[in-house]
Amino acid sequence: MLASHKINFGKPYNYKNQKGFLERPLNCSMIIDTHAQIWVREVVEKLPREMVREYERVFGKKFDYGLDEMLQDMDECNVDKAVVVAVDAQTTFNYYIPNEIVADVVEKSDGRLIGFAGIDPHKGVIALKEIEKAVDMGFKGLKFMPHLHMLNPNDEKMYPIYEKALEHDLILLFHSGTQFHKGTKIKYCKPIYFDDVAVDFPELKIIIAHFGYPWYEEALAVVRRNENVYFNIAGWSPKYIPEVVIKQMNSLLQDKVLFGTDYPLMNYRRIIEELKALNLKEETYEKLFYKNAGEIGIV
Numbered sequence: 001m002l003a004s005h006k007i008n009f010g011k012p013y014n015y016k017n018q019k020g021f022l023e024r025p026l027n028c029s030m031i032i033d034t035h036a037q038i039w040v041r042e043v044v045e046k047l048p049r050e051m052v053r054e055y056e057r058v059f060g061k062k063f064d065y066g067l068d069e070m071l072q073d074m075d076e077c078n079v080d081k082a083v084v085v086a087v088d089a090q091t092t093f094n095y096y097i098p099n100e101i102v103a104d105v106v107e108k109s110d111g112r113l114i115g116f117a118g119i120d121p122h123k124g125v126i127a128l129k130e131i132e133k134a135v136d137m138g139f140k141g142l143k144f145m146p147h148l149h150m151l152n153p154n155d156e157k158m159y160p161i162y163e164k165a166l167e168h169d170l171i172l173l174f175h176s177g178t179q180f181h182k183g184t185k186i187k188y189c190k191p192i193y194f195d196d197v198a199v200d201f202p203e204l205k206i207i208i209a210h211f212g213y214p215w216y217e218e219a220l221a222v223v224r225r226n227e228n229v230y231f232n233i234a235g236w237s238p239k240y241i242p243e244v245v246i247k248q249m250n251s252l253l254q255d256k257v258l259f260g261t262d263y264p265l266m267n268y269r270r271i272i273e274e275l276k277a278l279n280l281k282e283e284t285y286e287k288l289f290y291k292n293a294g295e296i297g298i299v
Contacts, residue, residue: 022077022269025276030290032299033074033082033268035173035209035234035260038105039065043097065264067105071112077268080290081111081299083141083260085173086118088130089148093184099130103137114298116141116173121149121157131164140298141171146188147179154196162201171205171297177213191219198226205296207258210235211245220248223256230296234260238274246278254284258292 024031074082086102089095099117106115117134119127119142131142142165146153153174165172176191191212198206208231212219223229233241233249249257261271280288293299 022272024078025272025285025289028285028289030081030299031077031079031272032259032290032293033079033261033263034207034232034258034293034298036070036082036084036263037265038070038084038097038102039264043101067108070263071109073263073268074112077272079268079272081114082263083114083116083173083298085116085143087143087145087148088118088120088123089145091120091122092150093148093181095145095148095181099134099137099139103139106138115139116143116171118143119161121151121155121161127161128164131161131168131170135168135170139170141173143173143175145175145179145181146193147175147181147184147186150185150188152188152190153193158197159200162197162204166201166204169297171207173207173209175210176208176219177210177215191215191222194219194229195222195226198222198229202226202228204228206230207232207296209260210262211241213242216242216245220245220253223253224248230256230258230292232258232260235262235265237266238271238278246280249288250278250280250284254281254287255292255295257284257288258296259289 084102084105085097086099087095087097088099097118102115102117106113115138117130117137117139119130119134121127121144123130134142142161144153151157162172174194176189176194178186179189191208192215194206194208197204206229208219208223208229211231211233213236219231223231231253261268275288290299
């Protein structure tokens with residue numbers, strides 16, 4: 001681990017001695033958040049200011065919190081574990097959440113957090129070496145932002161990365177659909193591109209984040225036809241998720257949907273309470289909150 005990125009986040013929150021305040025849906029035995037952010041001050045200070053301001057405007061909040069605050073929020077809503085992501089888009093937008101910072105936070109979380117590394121595909125051989133380092137640091141997956149990389153997921157530049165990820169059994173989490181990074185283009189985030197990747201790498205585990213809105217029917221079709229592709233509902237208030245997405249996650253695709261929040265963009269209490277209000281099938285809640293995360297290898 002690089003000493004230059006070592007950060008003092010203080011002592012981990014003592015969650016074992018705390019009592020959960022929000023009841024789990026239908027007494028699910030676990031809740032796994034497959035998509036959260038680590039936007040502590042040290043991270044926010046490294047991001048392009050205009051992009052941070054745009055997110056603060058859209059979501060109506062300042063992003064500056066500590067590990068203890070995140071773990072306390074998880075405890076109060078009975079969230080057992082959460083995936084936190086690094087991002088590397090240095091060569092295009094100088095957008096960078098270092099793997100080392102995320103690894104430090106994961107290490108201090110007492111097993112509560114799971115790291116996904118950020119890899120910049122424009123770095124070529126260096127990117128492949130970064131994957132090897134990420135494996136050594138204990139990361140379970142990789143996070144990609146096509147609009148920040150300015151590459152479609154099926155671009156040939158991505159394929160050596162997929163081969164390396166497959167070699168180490170890493171899970172790939174992709175942003176898809178709309179986003180609010182100022183100066184970027186949404187055209188790179190269409191879910192249809194994942195079909196090529198899933199077909200060319202049938203053993204590669206892929207998560208389409210945010211169900212690809214506004215192309216959610218396209219995303220659902222890609223998930224339905226490819227055994228190795230899943231989707232999450234991160235970043236959405238459940239009461240606003242399109243009806244067709246709710247229907248399919250409660251039926252045809254109940255084995256493919258993953259709970260995610262994009263915390264702190266969305267808070268745990270609101271998301272879980274709104275999901276409970278949907279009155280989904282008991283088996284859907286179990287698969288959504290933890291069983292599918294186990295199937296794909298997150299836990």
